[in-house]
Amino acid sequence: MPGSLLAMGMNCMGPGLNFESREEIERIENDARDGDGTPTPNEPVADSAATTKKRKSRTVKNSIVWEHFDSSEKDEDGFFTATCQPKPSVWEFDQKTSRKNLANMIIGHEYPFNSATHHFLKVFATDLQPCFKMPSRTTLRSDCMTVYEEEKLNLYELLGKMDCKVSFTSDLWTCKGKDRAFMALTCHYIDDNWKLRKRLLTFTPMPSPHTGKHISQAIYDELVLWNLDKRAFSLVLDNASANDAAIKDLLSKNHFRKNLPCDGQIFHLRCGCHILNLIVQDGLSVMSGEIDAIRDTMKYIRHSQPRMEKFKLAASQVNAPDKKPAYDVQTRWNSTYIMLDLALHLKAAILSSAYPFVVQMGKDMFLKWNKYWEIGNGVLAIACALDPRCKLAVVEYYFKMMHPEEVQSFMTNLKSCFEDLFNEYLISNNKASQSQPGKSTDARLARDILAVPISTVASESTFSTAGRTLSPTRSSLNDESIEALICAQNWLRTAVIESGGELGDEDDDAIDEEGE
Numbered sequence: 001m002p003g004s005l006l007a008m009g010m011n012c013m014g015p016g017l018n019f020e021s022r023e024e025i026e027r028i029e030n031d032a033r034d035g036d037g038t039p040t041p042n043e044p045v046a047d048s049a050a051t052t053k054k055r056k057s058r059t060v061k062n063s064i065v066w067e068h069f070d071s072s073e074k075d076e077d078g079f080f081t082a083t084c085q086p087k088p089s090v091w092e093f094d095q096k097t098s099r100k101n102l103a104n105m106i107i108g109h110e111y112p113f114n115s116a117t118h119h120f121l122k123v124f125a126t127d128l129q130p131c132f133k134m135p136s137r138t139t140l141r142s143d144c145m146t147v148y149e150e151e152k153l154n155l156y157e158l159l160g161k162m163d164c165k166v167s168f169t170s171d172l173w174t175c176k177g178k179d180r181a182f183m184a185l186t187c188h189y190i191d192d193n194w195k196l197r198k199r200l201l202t203f204t205p206m207p208s209p210h211t212g213k214h215i216s217q218a219i220y221d222e223l224v225l226w227n228l229d230k231r232a233f234s235l236v237l238d239n240a241s242a243n244d245a246a247i248k249d250l251l252s253k254n255h256f257r258k259n260l261p262c263d264g265q266i267f268h269l270r271c272g273c274h275i276l277n278l279i280v281q282d283g284l285s286v287m288s289g290e291i292d293a294i295r296d297t298m299k300y301i302r303h304s305q306p307r308m309e310k311f312k313l314a315a316s317q318v319n320a321p322d323k324k325p326a327y328d329v330q331t332r333w334n335s336t337y338i339m340l341d342l343a344l345h346l347k348a349a350i351l352s353s354a355y356p357f358v359v360q361m362g363k364d365m366f367l368k369w370n371k372y373w374e375i376g377n378g379v380l381a382i383a384c385a386l387d388p389r390c391k392l393a394v395v396e397y398y399f400k401m402m403h404p405e406e407v408q409s410f411m412t413n414l415k416s417c418f419e420d421l422f423n424e425y426l427i428s429n430n431k432a433s434q435s436q437p438g439k440s441t442d443a444r445l446a447r448d449i450l451a452v453p454i455s456t457v458a459s460e461s462t463f464s465t466a467g468r469t470l471s472p473t474r475s476s477l478n479d480e481s482i483e484a485l486i487c488a489q490n491w492l493r494t495a496v497i498e499s500g501g502e503l504g505d506e507d508d509d510a511i512d513e514e515g516e
Helices: 003-011 022-034 048-057 064-068 095-108 113-117 119-128 137-161 212-225 241-251 272-302 305-317 333-346 355-374 379-386 391-402 404-432 441-449 462-469 479-498
Strands: 017-019 080-082 166-174 181-190 196-205 232-237 268-270
Touching: 095 113, 095 137, 095 479, 113 119, 113 137, 137 479, 166 212, 166 462, 181 212, 181 462, 196 212, 196 479, 212 241, 232 241, 268 272, 272 305, 272 333, 272 355, 379 391, 379 404, 379 441, 391 404, 404 441, 462 479
Parallel strands: 166 232, 232 268
Antiparallel strands: 017 080, 166 181, 181 196
């Protein structure tokens, strides 16, 4: 019997094999390799001493048998005990698992459902695993919906275990060229490892009219559905008048407001990026004529290939930078800045008449700043005060620089709000400490405050995904499929990123869509 077969036979005999000595095992294995030790008719019988000497010489090297056993030790009776190693696991093909991985690929990378019918994909899959049966388009859609439901349940259970408040951002989006609108709602929280997390909760259809009451009811229904209506901390919206009405309607629900910190006084935050955009747009309105001219020029050049070729030729003749003209998205001030900066490099004289307007621009921007500062939220100042590098002294220092005549009343109101909030958490922490000791009031308060987002960017970024999902080739998707694909993609991709993985498509050109 060869050594490997002997090892297999010993594996099959169970974990409790007793031998008088390691040499005995070696002798059995050597006999199996070289013969059973019985002399043949033509072989002279060796004397016992020579045989013993020969056997001892064969025990110098360790046997391969021991590769299949854990280290042996003598038991109390003097026998060596060898424990058989467990049988190594063997990979087995699973059609169900492979179909789920295919659905994850379709969701995560925004492939169409009919990818399953593509010939070369089927050839590729068959070459990798001939046993895999490519599902039909209908089956693949069903698999994607199953992934969505599973991931939704996982997220629901995860949020249910979090011992903290949750903040939210929300925004509306209308699909270009189609009479379809959707609302995105994203939650933000700090987990038990003090990592800032965010998850898209829903991408639900929003029938018109988009009034404050309808928006309020849609948000509230989702909070109840996710069992987060009693754990809400703040909600960040843009500055549309309908959103102001939605906040008032939400706070009119007494059963909802009573669970909010400070009776809802710090519940509503305005999107910082939206405010910044409005401030800059007010400043740019002073030189709107010049900006419009630059924008029209950029559009004219990029309108056709012959114009682009002529522009490149002209640019090379005057040693202008080899840059492609670009025009802005008017609702995004940073894209306007990029356009102007590019135009300045391509033709410096284009902005030569703008400088007399700078002073007026500053005045208009400062007026807009004051408007939104007056209706600002103290939660940002509280977050700054919780920073051990800043505390209240830094808040007072900078506020005095901006509004010296109002610093006294502002600091009084801020301290009062801070004390009320701390006392609420102190009472809540005393109740919770009986079941969950070890968490201080300061830690609970900081955890919820620092999770508050300053803008609606998290929700607005979903609209880029929506624009690709509702492409011309996928415009027939129903609302249920759209929500499932967009939400499941957010959950799957976020899990990969948080685990340190790479998605492989970070450099792909995104399709920017304008929000409503």
